[in-house]
Amino acid sequence: MDKASSVNISDINPFNESLGIVRDDGKRRFIYPKKPNGRYYNARTIFSIVLLVFLFGMPLIKLNGHPFMMLNIIDRKFILFGAVFGTYDFFILATGFLTFVVSIILFTAVFGRVFCGWACPQTIFLEMVFRKIEFLIEGDYFRQKNFNKSPWGATKIFKKLLKWSIFMAISVLISNTFLAWIIGFDEVVKIISEPISMHTGEFIAMLTFTGVFYFIFAYFREYACIYVCPYGRLQGVLLDKSSTVIAYDYIRGEPRGKLRKSTERTEGDCIDCKECVAVCPTGIDIRNGTQLECVNCTACIDACDNVMDKISKPRGLIRFASENNIVNKTKFKITAKIIAYSGILIIMLGILTYLLAARKPIDITILRAPGMLFQEQPDNKISNLYTMKLTNKTFDEVPITLKVENRDGELKVAGNDINMKSNDVTETKFLVILNRNDLKTMNVPLEIGIYKNGEKIESKKINFLGPAPQ
Numbered sequence: 001m002d003k004a005s006s007v008n009i010s011d012i013n014p015f016n017e018s019l020g021i022v023r024d025d026g027k028r029r030f031i032y033p034k035k036p037n038g039r040y041y042n043a044r045t046i047f048s049i050v051l052l053v054f055l056f057g058m059p060l061i062k063l064n065g066h067p068f069m070m071l072n073i074i075d076r077k078f079i080l081f082g083a084v085f086g087t088y089d090f091f092i093l094a095t096g097f098l099t100f101v102v103s104i105i106l107f108t109a110v111f112g113r114v115f116c117g118w119a120c121p122q123t124i125f126l127e128m129v130f131r132k133i134e135f136l137i138e139g140d141y142f143r144q145k146n147f148n149k150s151p152w153g154a155t156k157i158f159k160k161l162l163k164w165s166i167f168m169a170i171s172v173l174i175s176n177t178f179l180a181w182i183i184g185f186d187e188v189v190k191i192i193s194e195p196i197s198m199h200t201g202e203f204i205a206m207l208t209f210t211g212v213f214y215f216i217f218a219y220f221r222e223y224a225c226i227y228v229c230p231y232g233r234l235q236g237v238l239l240d241k242s243s244t245v246i247a248y249d250y251i252r253g254e255p256r257g258k259l260r261k262s263t264e265r266t267e268g269d270c271i272d273c274k275e276c277v278a279v280c281p282t283g284i285d286i287r288n289g290t291q292l293e294c295v296n297c298t299a300c301i302d303a304c305d306n307v308m309d310k311i312s313k314p315r316g317l318i319r320f321a322s323e324n325n326i327v328n329k330t331k332f333k334i335t336a337k338i339i340a341y342s343g344i345l346i347i348m349l350g351i352l353t354y355l356l357a358a359r360k361p362i363d364i365t366i367l368r369a370p371g372m373l374f375q376e377q378p379d380n381k382i383s384n385l386y387t388m389k390l391t392n393k394t395f396d397e398v399p400i401t402l403k404v405e406n407r408d409g410e411l412k413v414a415g416n417d418i419n420m421k422s423n424d425v426t427e428t429k430f431l432v433i434l435n436r437n438d439l440k441t442m443n444v445p446l447e448i449g450i451y452k453n454g455e456k457i458e459s460k461k462i463n464f465l466g467p468a469p470q
Contacts, residue, residue: 020280020282020283020284020285020293021222021223021226021282021283021293029283030148031221031222031280031281031282031283032141032142032144032145033131033141033278033279033280033281033283033299034140034141034275034278034279034303035135035140035141035279036279036299036302036303037302037303037306038301038302038303038305038306039302039305040298040299040301040302041298041299041302044117044118044127044128044297044298045128047118047119048124048127048128049128051119051121051124052124052128052129055121055177056173056177058181059177059180059181059184059185059188060185063082064082064395065395066079066082066084066395067079067184067185068081068082069081069181070181070182070183070184071181071182072182072183072184073182074182074183077423078093083393084393084394084395084423085393086393086423088363088391088393088425089359089393091355092352092355092356092359095348095351095352095355096352098348099345099348099349099352102341102344102345102348103345104231105234105238105341106338106341106342106345108231108234108235108238108239108243109238109239109240109243109337109338109341110243110244110338110341111243111244111245111296111320112235112239112243112244112245112246112290112294112296113231113232113235113245113294113295113296114296115231116225116229116231116232116295116296116297117295117296117297117298118296118297120295122216122224122225122229123225123295123297125174125217126217126221126222126281127281127297129170129217130167130170130217130218131281133163133166133167133170134163137159137162137163137166138159138163141278147159164218167214167217167218168210168214170217171210171211171213171214171217171218172206172210174209174210174213175206175209175210175213176188176192176206178209178213179191179202179205179206179209183202191203191206222281222282222283222293225282225293225295226282226292226293232292232293232295233292235292239290240337241322241323241324242322242323242324242333242335242337243322244320244321244322244325244332245290245294245296245320245321245322246286246294246296246298246300246301246318246319246320247286247289247290247318247319247320247321247322247323247325247326248270248276248286248287248289248317248318249316249317249318249319249321249326250287250326251326251327251329252268252269252317253268253269253270253287253317254267254268254270255267255268256268256270256271256272257270257271257272258271258272259271259311269308269313269317270287270317271307271311273307275303275304275306275307276300276303276304276318277300278303279299279300279302279303280299280300281295281297281299282294282295286300286318300318301318301319301320304317304318305318359393360393360458361392361393361394362390362391362392362393362394362398362420362452362457362458363390363391363393364388364389364390364391364450364458364460365388365389366386366387366388366448366460366462367386367387367388367389368384368385368386368387368462368463368465369385369386369387369429372384372385373465374464374465374466374467377433380435380436380437381433381434381435381436382433382434382435382436382439382466382467383431383432383433383434384431384432384464384465385429385430385431386429386430386431386432386462387427387428387429388402388427388428388429388430389425389426389427390418390420390425390426390427390428391424391425391426392420392421392422392423392424392425392426393423394422394423395422395423396422397419397420397421397422398419398420398452399417399418399419399420399452399453400418400419400420400450400451400452401418401450401451401454402418402430402448402449402450402451403448403449403451404432404446404447404448404449405446405447405448405449405459406445406446406447407434407438407444407446408434408435408438409432409433409434409435409446410431410432410433410434411430411431411432411433411448412430412431412433413428413429413430414428414429414430415428432446432448432464434464434466436466436467439464439466439467439469440469441466441469442465442466442467442468442469443463443464443465444463444464444465444466445461445462445463445464446461446462446463446464447459447460447461447462448460448461448462
């Protein structure tokens with residue numbers, strides 16, 4: 001009988017009926033992962049450095065005196081790569097958000113929870129910042145376990161206070177960076193430098209964010225991924241047997257057996273060293289199959305590859321693969337689901353690109369004043385009243401003037417001047433006055449020229465209503 005058809009993952013090691021972070025008595029089992037080492041961990045470290053530089057560096061960058069990136073949710077003002085977006089760009093922002101969600105779904109359907117392990121800020125800060133500090137101060141996982149079990153003394157108090165102080169300092173930095181993304185770096189500096197009494201609300205927000213970040217990264221940790229984040233549950237309805245995940249090749253690895261010298265090996269390649277379990281930051285055994293707690297951090301791949309190198313076996317006992325790849329011993333294939341998701345993503349990217357390309361820095365809408373036709377004016381003249389809505393999508397104040405382009409006529413703006421404030425919506429009214437003798441029909445097409453500092457930026461076509469010709 002073929003080995004692939006006779007082996008089933010559920011027969012080898014049934015799925016756990018409890019979480020790896022919960023003890024039998026229902027209390028929390030603290031995870032002490034072994035420090036990873038390998039090609040994937042090195043790649044993740046480099047990628048994390050890039051993301052951390054982006055996270056901490058972007059609020060510091062300015063373009064023409066304005067933030068290069070800012071996500072001001074409070075005032076609904078977003079600056080992306082130097083361009084300002086507001087509520088008037090709802091369709092662009094909504095399309096961008098939906099495109100991001102679809103891309104996450106696509107990556108999950110194809111590559112599992114790779115976003116969590118490689119790009120999620122929770123994982124990056126925990127694994128690449130806080131745990132590295134913990135390894136540096138308290139040592140690797142065995143030393144951490146023994147250190148925490150040891151009685152309190154001068155050394156333990158010093159190391160704990162040192163670690164907690166560094167954790168708090170980093171939490172303060174993350175908190176201020178988080179606020180800088182929302183309100184801007186200059187505003188954060190202003191809050192820090194001025195008396196607390198002048199910024200009580202903002203100071204409370206800083207303390208709150210600092211406390212939340214410290215709690216998450218110093219204590220809550222993997223609970224955020226397992227209990228709070230809905231993404232892990234989302235993958236349960238997105239993955240199938242063709243989805244590429246971090247998988248244990250049970251066809252090759254089973255049955256497990258310890259490595260013994262001077263004895264011919266009849267078992268599979270897995271020597272049951274449990275190195276894959278030791279490095280897992282969520283405390284699971286990847287050999288049990290795909291699990292909700294797995295964040296695709298690839299630590300188990302590095303650990304297993306290192307062991308395979310030592311026992312002169314080929315790498316890849318744990319690797320990126322789908323269930324079908326393992327059972328059928330095939331490579332990655334593009335499925336109908338991947339094509340469908342990719343098609344949707346391409347369409348949404350196309351829509352988003354079009355909306356961005358068609359977006360104008362100044363958007364102008366002219367409509368006839370509701371409920372009004374025309375008005376009789378002295379000297380045998382007729383007027384129409386119009387409302388105009390101007391949206392300034394730039395950082396500059398823009399003075400606007402209007403002219404009737406295709407006819408001799410007079411144009412009067414309510415308040416005389418139109419001065420568009422930065423990133424603001426302005427509404428005004430204006431009258432167009434024409435000579436009755438020039439109106440040959442009841443509906444006369446007009447062209448209104450819109451000028452900024454004497455330079456024409458746009459023309460709008462409107463209709464002028466007059467009395468029936470005599």
